[in-house]
Every structure is written in structure tokens, then in C-alpha cells.
Amino acid sequence: MKQSITLGKVTKFMGLGFLNTFKDLFTGKLEKEDYINFLRKSVVPLASILLFIGLWHLGAKSLYNTEAEFKIEKALKDQGPEAAEAMRACIASGDTSCQPNTLPSPSQVWTSYKSLLKDHRIIKADKLAFAEKTAALNEKRVAAGKDAITYTGRPSFVDQIFRSLRTVFAGFLLALLIAVPLGIFIGLSPTLKSSFNWFIQIFKPVSPVVWYLLVFMIVKTLLIDSNEDSSFTISFISVGLCSMWATLVNTAMGVSSVDKDYINVAKVLKLGSFQKIFKVVLPSSLPLIFTGLKITLSVAWMVLIAIELLAQSPGLGLFVWEEFQNGANDSNAKIIVAMFVIGIIGFLLDRLMLTIQNAVSFDKTDAI
Amino acid sequence: MAYLELNNIHKTYGQGDNATEVLSNINLSIEEGEFVAIVGFTGSGKTTLVNLINGLIEPTKGEVLFKGQPVQGTSHERGVIFQNYSLLPWLTVAQNVFMAVKEAFPKKSKKELNEIVEQYVEMVSLTPAINKRPKELSGGMRQRVAVARALAMKPEMIIMDEPLGALDALTRGNLQDEILNIWGKDRRTALLITNDVDEGIYMADRIIPLRPGPNATLGPEFKIDIERPRDKTEMNDNANFKETRNAIIEYLMDIGDERKSQAKQEFVLPELSPKDFVNQFK
Numbered sequence: 001m002k003q004s005i006t007l008g009k010v011t012k013f014m015g016l017g018f019l020n021t022f023k024d025l026f027t028g029k030l031e032k033e034d035y036i037n038f039l040r041k042s043v044v045p046l047a048s049i050l051l052f053i054g055l056w057h058l059g060a061k062s063l064y065n066t067e068a069e070f071k072i073e074k075a076l077k078d079q080g081p082e083a084a085e086a087m088r089a090c091i092a093s094g095d096t097s098c099q100p101n102t103l104p105s106p107s108q109v110w111t112s113y114k115s116l117l118k119d120h121r122i123i124k125a126d127k128l129a130f131a132e133k134t135a136a137l138n139e140k141r142v143a144a145g146k147d148a149i150t151y152t153g154r155p156s157f158v159d160q161i162f163r164s165l166r167t168v169f170a171g172f173l174l175a176l177l178i179a180v181p182l183g184i185f186i187g188l189s190p191t192l193k194s195s196f197n198w199f200i201q202i203f204k205p206v207s208p209v210v211w212y213l214l215v216f217m218i219v220k221t222l223l224i225d226s227n228e229d230s231s232f233t234i235s236f237i238s239v240g241l242c243s244m245w246a247t248l249v250n251t252a253m254g255v256s257s258v259d260k261d262y263i264n265v266a267k268v269l270k271l272g273s274f275q276k277i278f279k280v281v282l283p284s285s286l287p288l289i290f291t292g293l294k295i296t297l298s299v300a301w302m303v304l305i306a307i308e309l310l311a312q313s314p315g316l317g318l319f320v321w322e323e324f325q326n327g328a329n330d331s332n333a334k335i336i337v338a339m340f341v342i343g344i345i346g347f348l349l350d351r352l353m354l355t356i357q358n359a360v361s362f363d364k365t366d367a368i
Numbered sequence: 369m370a371y372l373e374l375n376n377i378h379k380t381y382g383q384g385d386n387a388t389e390v391l392s393n394i395n396l397s398i399e400e401g402e403f404v405a406i407v408g409f410t411g412s413g414k415t416t417l418v419n420l421i422n423g424l425i426e427p428t429k430g431e432v433l434f435k436g437q438p439v440q441g442t443s444h445e446r447g448v449i450f451q452n453y454s455l456l457p458w459l460t461v462a463q464n465v466f467m468a469v470k471e472a473f474p475k476k477s478k479k480e481l482n483e484i485v486e487q488y489v490e491m492v493s494l495t496p497a498i499n500k501r502p503k504e505l506s507g508g509m510r511q512r513v514a515v516a517r518a519l520a521m522k523p524e525m526i527i528m529d530e531p532l533g534a535l536d537a538l539t540r541g542n543l544q545d546e547i548l549n550i551w552g553k554d555r556r557t558a559l560l561i562t563n564d565v566d567e568g569i570y571m572a573d574r575i576i577p578l579r580p581g582p583n584a585t586l587g588p589e590f591k592i593d594i595e596r597p598r599d600k601t602e603m604n605d606n607a608n609f610k611e612t613r614n615a616i617i618e619y620l621m622d623i624g625d626e627r628k629s630q631a632k633q634e635f636v637l638p639e640l641s642p643k644d645f646v647n648q649f650k
Contacts, residue, residue, distance in 0.1 A: 261450065261452060261454040262454065262456060264424060264450065264454060265450075265454045265456065267424055267441075267442050268422060268424070268442050268447075268448045269444075269467065269468050269471045269472075269521075270442055270443070270444060270471055271467075271471060275471075279456075279467060280456065283456070283458040284456075284458070286458075361458075
């Protein structure tokens with residue numbers, strides 16, 4: 001049987017099967033069923049997105065009106081009818097100084113998104129200019145054994161996204177390096193299992209905030225001599241410790257519940273313990289380990305925002321918090337932009353893990 | 369001295385009040401080069417018996433002697449073909465067989481090992497599928513891989529635990545012939561556990577029924593004096609075959625009836641009536 005890799009197989013492998021309907025639409029050869037399928041898989045989700053935006057728009061508008069009414073009432077009560085009229089005129093004119101502060105509408109969010117991108121371009125240009133300006137000087141400084149001058153301006157929104165991704169991946173890697181080996185040992189040995197059980201049960205439900213504080217206490221003392229910014233270290237360690245539990249529990253479970261048939265095979269073939277672990281136990285528990293890793297990555301991304309906020313690590317979490325504190329006219333809209341960015345990146349991370357899982361585990365439903 | 373000997377084997381699962389004796393007083397001896405079949409109902413303790421012989425479990429009482437030595441753990445000298453194939457799904461056919469061969473002959477070079485793998489995969493006529501994973505194979509093909517894996521280790525004795533139980537009748541017949549063919553080449557000692565009397569008669573030199581468990585024990589043995597190679601269609605008209613077959617089936621039926629009449633436990637059905645769905649929603 002000849003095996004070929006087609007676009008359809010690749011998208012299905014990545015868990016993005018819905019994209020195939022678009023391809024079918026362009027390649028022709030459509031039956032009646034395909035049209036229904038196309039409607040169900042592409043048009044219906046699109047319609048629901050539009051419906052969502054419409055409802056959001058209406059809801060935001062009504063909240064806006066309520067807030068505006070309240071502002072005018074308040075002006076009437078405190079300062080008299082003239083002030084109320086002035087307030088009404090001010091709100092209607094769209095002046096930023098007196099806009100009601102409430103849920104932003106979709107169009108406001110879109111505007112903020114574009115302004116954030118514009119801001120990013122400005123900062124990027126600024127950085128480039130800075131690098132050009134200091135290049136010659138830095139060369140001299142490095143030659144003289146001094147530290148180079150680095151750009152210390154405000155990070156852009158895109159910079160913050162990448163900082164957050166870096167934190168999450170560092171945390172995820174830490175979780176992987178701790179949880180998978182530990183989980184294998186716990187799963188293999190009932191003694192270790194019972195000695196670690198209390199530890200897992202007690203620390204698993206601890207909230208991200210408490211983990212952050214714990215890590216902060218330790219790292220602060222360990223890095224007491226260094227002048228470096230420890231916020232990255234603290235936040236990625238906290239993220240890792242918060243999110244590793246799913247992998248730990250799943251790995252231990254997967255390793256301890258290998259199909260008895262496979263264990264019998266290992267015994268009948270007289271495999272050594274090293275061979276048994278790497279040839280039988282680990283491959284058979286890979287699906288469960290990956291389910292754990294998938295949960296770990298999504299938990300890591302979820303707790304990241306709270307931890308960055310606490311650690312003052314300049315990522316998306318801090319962005320959201322600063323915008324909230326800032327209280328500028330478009331702050332709310334920027335928070336919503338961050339919310340969508342966080343959601344979409346979370347979705348992509350999940351698909352990434354699914355793709356890796358499909359690639360390495362034997363339990364393939366539709367392998368390439 | 370017999371090749372394989374089971375002396376007064378008892379096997380009990382559980383402890384204290386929960387203890388169930390699955391096998392009691394099993395005595396069996398198999399000579400070198402003999403093909404013995406043990407037939408019995410499902411749940412009569414056949415798999416327990418097999419696992420005792422191949423060393424996966426230990427008897428509560430009694431001893432299993434293999435070539436005069438007590439069986440301690442599994443050994444490469446006794447190859448096992450499991451009921452549910454037990455192939456590792458993440459390995460290809462070749463890799464599954466290779467793993468076994470490598471363990472059996474740790475001193476051989478990789479090239480020699482690969483040659484053995486190819487030879488045995490060819491013997492079960494699976495060369496076209498050598499790089500496929502078990503999931504892509506049919507039940508019969510999977511069991512052939514299991515046969516190749518067990519035989520590639522060149523065991524002195526083959527133990528088969530209902531190897532064809534999950535296959536359809538046609539595939540079953542083909543594989544019976546294949547196994548007999550391979551066995552006929554060097555006549556290793558073989559023990560076949562099956563629930564199919566015809567299969568036992570067709571393949572074995574000797575058939576021993578297992579009286580069903582709990583407290584399963586071996587019944588009287590039946591010798592099969594039909595010359596090899598045997599022919600399935602001809603055998604149906606063979607008087608000897610018919611006689612043996614009827615005798616074994618009668619024996620099994622009798623112990624089945626006996627067991628029924630011995631059952632003193634009364635099963636009382638609980639008094640239940642269908643739920644009144646209409647009233648429930650009023």
C-alpha cells in the first residue's frame with residue numbers, strides 16, 4: 001500500500017480538521033452531503049462568531065447607556081441642571097475626558113488592537129535606532145570589559161507576548177523535567193508511591209498565588225547577592241511548580257497501570273528492568289503522560305497571568321494589571337485585546353501539544 | 369523421567385475466607401516431542417494452568433518440574449503464545465519479533481538477529497507486512513506474529529494458551545495447519561490449551577479434559593491414534609476420530625451436568641417491576 005502525505009491528513013493530524021472543508025470547496029467534486037458538511041463545519045461556526053460579536057455589541061451599548069445615564073443623574077444631583085446638560089453634551093461629543101468607563105464594544109477593541117500594533121512598530125523602530133546609536137559605543141565598552149548599554153525603554157505589547165511565552169515554556173520545561181522522571185519512579189515503586197502520596201495530595205490544590213509567594217521567599221534569599229531582575233526566574237519556577245501536578249499524577253498512573261499482557265510479555269521474554277521500562281512501560285504509558293503534559297501546558301498558560309502580575313514580570317499578566325491600574329480611556333479595550341490574545345495562544349498551544357502527542361504515541365487514530 | 373511434570377498442583381487465589389481453589393490436585397506428565405492438548409470450558413482454570421507451567425505464577429502446593437528441575441520464573445526454553453496475541457502495539461512486526469530474538473540470543477550480531485527475524489516472519493508468511501504495526505493487521509495475522517515471536521526464540525517447548533480462540537473458523541483452520549506444519553519440522557514438545565475438542569483431536573497426540581473449576585482437576589486422558597499428516601475432511605469419516613470425539617464430548621457434557629446438579633446455591637430474583645415513567649413526570 002502506497003502511503004502519501006496529503007494536506008488533509010496533515011490538518012487532521014494537527015486537530016484542525018475543519019480546515020479541510022475549505023479545501024474541498026476549492027477543489028470541487030462536491031456531493032450534497034459535502035455541502036451540508038461544509039455548512040455545518042464552516043458557515044455555522046462563522047455565524048455563531050458573528051452572533052457573539054452582535055450580542056457583545058448590544059450588551060456593551062446598553063452598559064454604556066446605563067453608565068452615561070448614571071453620570072448625568074449624578075451631575076444633576078451634585079451640581080445642578082446646567083452641569084447635567086454639560087455632561088450630556090460632553091458624552092455625546094465623544095470627548096475622552098468624560099466617556100463612561102464600562103465594557104468596551106467590539107469596534108473599540110479592534111481600534112485598541114490596531115493602536116497596540118502601531119505602538120509596537122514605534123517601539124521597534126525606537127529600539128533599532130537605539131541599537132544603531134549605541135553600536136560603536138558598546139563595542140568600545142565591551143572591549144574595555146564593561147557591560148554593554150541595553151535598551152531600557154517600555155516593552156511593546158508584542159514584546160510582552162513573547163516574554164510570556166518564554167516564561168511559560170521555561171516553566172513547562174521545568175515541570176516536564178521534574179514531573180516525568182518523578183512520576184516514573186513513583187509509578188514503578190509502591191513504596192515511593194505511598195511515601196509521596198501525602199506530598200502530592202497536599203501540594204496539588206495549592207493556589208498559584210501561594211506558590212509564587214513560596215518561590216519568592218526562596219529565590220529572593222538565593223539571589224540575594226545578584227543585582228539582576230529575578231522576576232523572570234521567580235515567575236517561571238512558580239509556573240512550573242503550579243502546573244506540574246497533572247503530569248506527575250498522570251505519569252505515575254500510566255506507569256503503574258500498564259496492561260498486564262505487556263508485563264507478561266516482558267516477563268516471558270525475560271527483559272531486563274532497563275529494557276522493560278524503556279521498551280514496554282514507557283511506550284505504553286506515553287498517551288497518559290501526554291495527556292498530563294497537555295493539561296500542564298494549559299494550566300501553565302492559565303496561571304501565568306496571575307503569577308506575572310504578582311512577580312511584576314513584564315508579560316501579558318503585568319500588561320493586563322497595568323492597564324487596569326492605568327484607567328485610561330482605552331484601558332478596558334486593551335484588557336479585552338489581551339484576553340483574546342491569551343485565549344488564542346492557549347488554543348494554539350493545545351493544538352501544538354496534540355500534534356506532538358499524535359506524532360510520538362502509538363495509539364494513532366489516523367496516522368500519516 | 370518425563371519432560372514436563374506437574375505433581376499434585378494446587379493453586380489458590382485470595383486468602384482466608386475469600387480463598388478460592390482454582391486448581392486442585394493436577395497431575396500431568398508430558399514426554400519429549402509430544403503434542404498434548406488440554407480441553408476445557410471457559411473459566412475452568414486453563415490460563416492459570418498455563419501460567420503455572422510457563423512460570424508466570426507459582427503453585428500454592430505441589431511442584432512443576434521441567435526436565436527434572438523445578439520451574440522458577442519464566443524461561444526462554446518455554447515459548448508462550450498468548451490467547452490475546454500480546455503484541456506490543458508501538459512496535460512493528462519485525463521489531464516485535466526482534467525484541468524476543470535479541471533477548472534469546474544476546475551474543476549474536478544485529479545482522480544475524482535480523483536474519484532470524486526475517487526467516488521466522490517468512491515462515492508465518494508475513495514478509496509483506498513486516499514493517500506494519502499490529503493495529504494494521506487482522507486477528508489471524510497478529511496471531512501469526514505471536515507464533516513467529518514465540519518460535520524465533522527457538523524454545524524447547526511451546527505452550528499455547530487458546531491461541532486461536534478469538535479467530536473465525538476459516539482463519540482458525542488455516543492457522544491450525546500452519547502451526548502443525550511448523551511443529552512437524554522439528555517436533556518440539558507442545559502443549560495446547562483449547563476449548564475446541566475438534567481442534568484438540570486434529571492437532572494433538574493426547575487430549576486431557578480439564579474438569580471445570582473451582583477445584584479444577586484433570587480428567588482421564590484420550591489418546592489420538594490418527595496418523596500424521598492428518599487431513600481434516602478425511603478425518604470426519606474416520607471411525608477412530610468419531611469415537612474419540614464422542615467420548616470426549618460425552619465426558620465434558622457429563623461433568624457439566626454433574627456440576628449443575630451439584631449446584632446447591634439457589635438464586636432468588638429480586639422483586640422488581642418496571643418504573644412507572646408516566647406517573648413520574650406528572
